[in-house]
Amino acid sequence: MMADDEQPILDVRNLQxxxxxxxxxxxxxxxxxxxxxxxxTVGIVGESGSGKSVTARSIMGLVESPGRILxxxxxxxxxxxxxxxxxxQFPDLTVDVADLEAEYDxxxxxxxxxxxxxxxxRSNPEEVTVADIAASGHGDEFGMVDADDCVFVTGxxxxxxxxxxxxxxxxxxxxxxAQRLLRGGRIAMVFQDPLTSLNPVYTVxxxxxxxxRLHRGITGREATQEAAELxxxxxxxxxxxxxxxxxxxxxxxxxxxxxxxxxxxxxxxxLICDEPTTALDVTIQAQILxxxxxxxxxxxxxxxxxxxxxxxxADVSDHVNVMYAGEVVERASxxxxxxxxxxxxxxxxxxxxxxxxxxxxxRTIEGSVPTPNEKAxxxxxxxxxxxxxxxxxxxxxxxxxxxxxxxxxxxxxxLYPDDRTKGEALRSHAEAQGGDEQ
Amino acid sequence: MSRWxxxxxxxxxxxxxxxxxxxxxxxxxxxxxxxxxAARLGPQASGADASRLREQLGLNEPLWDQYIRFMTDxxxxxxxxxxxxxxQPVAEAIASTVQVTVWLGFWxxxxxLFIGIPLGFYAGLRPNTIGDYVASxxxxxWLAMPNFWLAVMALAILRRTRGGWFGFDWYTIGPDxxxxxxxxxxxxxxxxxxxxxxIKLILPAAIILGSASMAAELRIGxxxxxxxxxxxxxxxxxxxxxxxxxxxxxxxxxxxxxPLIPIITNEAFILIGGSVIVETVFSINGLGRLYFLAITQAxxxxxxxxxxxxxxxxxxLNVLQDFLYTVVDPRVGVNNE
Numbered sequence: 001m002m003a004d005d006e007q008p009i010l011d012v013r014n015l016q017x018x019x020x021x022x023x024x025x026x027x028x029x030x031x032x033x034x035x036x037x038x039x040x041t042v043g044i045v046g047e048s049g050s051g052k053s054v055t056a057r058s059i060m061g062l063v064e065s066p067g068r069i070l071x072x073x074x075x076x077x078x079x080x081x082x083x084x085x086x087x088x089q090f091p092d093l094t095v096d097v098a099d100l101e102a103e104y105d106x107x108x109x110x111x112x113x114x115x116x117x118x119x120x121x122r123s124n125p126e127e128v129t130v131a132d133i134a135a136s137g138h139g140d141e142f143g144m145v146d147a148d149d150c151v152f153v154t155g156x157x158x159x160x161x162x163x164x165x166x167x168x169x170x171x172x173x174x175x176x177x178a179q180r181l182l183r184g185g186r187i188a189m190v191f192q193d194p195l196t197s198l199n200p201v202y203t204v205x206x207x208x209x210x211x212x213r214l215h216r217g218i219t220g221r222e223a224t225q226e227a228a229e230l231x232x233x234x235x236x237x238x239x240x241x242x243x244x245x246x247x248x249x250x251x252x253x254x255x256x257x258x259x260x261x262x263x264x265x266x267x268x269x270x271l272i273c274d275e276p277t278t279a280l281d282v283t284i285q286a287q288i289l290x291x292x293x294x295x296x297x298x299x300x301x302x303x304x305x306x307x308x309x310x311x312x313x314a315d316v317s318d319h320v321n322v323m324y325a326g327e328v329v330e331r332a333s334x335x336x337x338x339x340x341x342x343x344x345x346x347x348x349x350x351x352x353x354x355x356x357x358x359x360x361x362x363r364t365i366e367g368s369v370p371t372p373n374e375k376a377x378x379x380x381x382x383x384x385x386x387x388x389x390x391x392x393x394x395x396x397x398x399x400x401x402x403x404x405x406x407x408x409x410x411x412x413x414x415l416y417p418d419d420r421t422k423g424e425a426l427r428s429h430a431e432a433q434g435g436d437e438q
Numbered sequence: 439m440s441r442w443x444x445x446x447x448x449x450x451x452x453x454x455x456x457x458x459x460x461x462x463x464x465x466x467x468x469x470x471x472x473x474x475x476a477a478r479l480g481p482q483a484s485g486a487d488a489s490r491l492r493e494q495l496g497l498n499e500p501l502w503d504q505y506i507r508f509m510t511d512x513x514x515x516x517x518x519x520x521x522x523x524x525x526q527p528v529a530e531a532i533a534s535t536v537q538v539t540v541w542l543g544f545w546x547x548x549x550x551l552f553i554g555i556p557l558g559f560y561a562g563l564r565p566n567t568i569g570d571y572v573a574s575x576x577x578x579x580w581l582a583m584p585n586f587w588l589a590v591m592a593l594a595i596l597r598r599t600r601g602g603w604f605g606f607d608w609y610t611i612g613p614d615x616x617x618x619x620x621x622x623x624x625x626x627x628x629x630x631x632x633x634x635x636x637i638k639l640i641l642p643a644a645i646i647l648g649s650a651s652m653a654a655e656l657r658i659g660x661x662x663x664x665x666x667x668x669x670x671x672x673x674x675x676x677x678x679x680x681x682x683x684x685x686x687x688x689x690x691x692x693x694x695x696x697p698l699i700p701i702i703t704n705e706a707f708i709l710i711g712g713s714v715i716v717e718t719v720f721s722i723n724g725l726g727r728l729y730f731l732a733i734t735q736a737x738x739x740x741x742x743x744x745x746x747x748x749x750x751x752x753x754x755l756n757v758l759q760d761f762l763y764t765v766v767d768p769r770v771g772v773n774n775e
Contacts, residue, residue, distance in 0.1 A: 210678065
């Protein structure tokens with residue numbers, strides 16, 4: 001039996017979200033893989049247009065037409081209590097993975113699909129499981145699961161929820177009620193602009209109570225009481241009076257605190273913060289970051305923190321994902337990333353933090369983020385990269401460990417792994433990519 | 439209490455508006471080209487008759503005195519009609535016609551309210567679908583047709599159906615009104631049949647009078663919904679896991695109502711102007727028609743009293759509009775705190 005804190009609570013694999021318009025297809029998120037453990041903060045950093053916000057919205061199920069999460073994407077919410085609850089509440093949507101394993105052989109399926117293990121966020125074929133194939137939506141072709149099945153039980157008997165020890169809810173497959181319980185109830189989100197993310201015509205208390213009623217069934221006087229306590233928790237003084245006030249009566253910082261209180265009302269396990277401090281001034285920003293850290297300690301929250309501010313990222317994150325043109329180009333713990341950035345893009349980002357080279361002009365990365373229209377066949381950063389060489393135009397780099405000593409620091413750049421010769425490095429990228437082309 | 443203070447302030451501001459409107463009316467009618475004496479006596483009147491009437495109506499007094507008398511009569515509703523209803527107290531003349539106009543106005547507001555806004559909301563919730571196109575295009579067509587033209591066309595078509603036209607006869611379908619042609623609604627409200635007849639008599643005029651507002655409500659309703667639907671707080675509501683029905687009814691509709699409030703109250707202003715035309719075309723014996731007659735005959739006390747009433751109504755609606763704002767939108771009126 002696997003304890004909950006030994007596995008990530010949120011496991012995003014090969015997430016692809018595209019927007020289909022008459023003119024073009026925009027692959028805003030293109031094969032993003034990362035995970036978040038309970039109590040951990042994972043930062044997502046990148047320029048505007050790199051796909052950070054779309055990643056967050058995809059996880060929340062908030063991508064709207066003409067946007068769509070593509071087949072092969074998987075966002076797993078791995079939380080035992082939730083899987084139990086879902087198995088009990090939605091027996092029709094629940095799949096016993098043991099049944100699937102008895103029937104199908106993952107290696108055969110993999111061969112038939114002609115996909116590389118990377119399409120399932122795995123580095124070699126033996127690691128791919130039947131659950132991976134079913135959850136990512138490729139299983140639908142074989143009739144493995146129904147289109148709306150989203151609860152996968154990998155340990156225990158789904159017929160008897162008490163015995164369930166392991167499993168996950170697949171967020172990309174959830175719809176209707178199952179999706180609504182997940183979003184807001186288990187995964188909450190704080191948006192960028194507190195000025196517009198509260199409805200101006202309802203009191204702050206009313207908007208908090210809405211979540212309380214929906215996810216925790218608290219109503220009436222008790223809900224008002226709870227809403228006031230939540231406001232107090234996020235550091236709003238005189239909360240009892242403030243509950244009855246309208247958003248316009250709050251200052252910017254207070255409003256963001258209220259938004260955070262609203263997100264926490266349903267007692268989520270994962271909090272997605274989409275640039276929560278960008279619209280605030282620096283002192284308020286520091287207060288909000290402090291508040292988030294405090295709340296994380298108290299509630300063991302897993303936080304996904306999106307920002308374009310490298311300074312903020314260094315401050316809050318445990319792990320950092322650097323995104324560029326819809327892909328994660330580098331992932332590492334925060335110290336190695338700042339001390340020894342590997343990907344030329346990350347190096348460029350760190351170089352362009354103001355104030356490092358006194359008296360010089362601020363260094364920047366020339367050009368702007370391209371809009372990916374099709375699957376990558378080359379390095380998307382190559383046109384702006386100071387270290388680019390010929391092969392960068394021919395091989396699409398995959399994210400590999402930067403050297404043999406580490407598993408935790410990966411970069412999608414043909415220069416790595418740097419303990420091998422250039423030829424070997426190129427080959428490992430080309431091979432890993434191999435089956436990926438469709 | 440700031441809401442009430444704001445409200446009271448608006449009410450006080452209405453006093454100078456009323457005052458200046460009445461003064462303008464006096465100057466225009468008294469200094470304008472229309473002569474009530476000629477209108478009343480006709481072209482063959484003798485000079486002696488004319489000067490006697492002139493004296494009787496007080497037109498020979500200093501303008502300043504006339505102005506004061508005019509104003510006090512207005513405020514107390516105690517003047518007498520000069521020409522149109524010669525000798526009749528204006529209060530009586532107005533009371534005898536106001537019912538029909540209120541009846542007309544009631545339906546002319548109700549119909550667009552319950553057709554225009556739902557259609558607009560429907561279109562806004564399903565942007566760029568067939569339903570949206572049909573609603574929007576018909577809204578524009580509706581708006582493009584001026585009500586005086588529509589009124590004449592409607593009258594011509596309905597008259598043609600008399601005795602059956604493609605199997606349809608407006609006069610006998612539903613409650614029979616063939617014996618009541620050219621009459622105004624009785625408004626006795628004594629039987630259901632009577633009410634239905636009254637509704638039928640007023641319906642064509644009400645639809646045409648409300649047509650412009652209906653189209654305006656449709657268009658603004660659609661835009662308001664579209665604007666509200668894309669607002670960040672709707673995304674927040676979705677992220678909370680609310681059902682789309684709750685999001686639409688609670689979060690979108692109330693915000694979409696804010697830009698609609700002035701449209702709905704403005705409708706009343708259009709109605710007042712429109713009722714003058716529509717009542718004249720449909721020969722409905724209402725306030726609008728009375729006003730039309732009074733103003734063309736330079737019946738200063740009567741026209742003045744009707745305009746005074748209209749102005750009171752508009753001021754009242756403006757205050758009502760502000761009041762509705764403070765009810766729907768909590769941000770209004772607190773700046774003065």
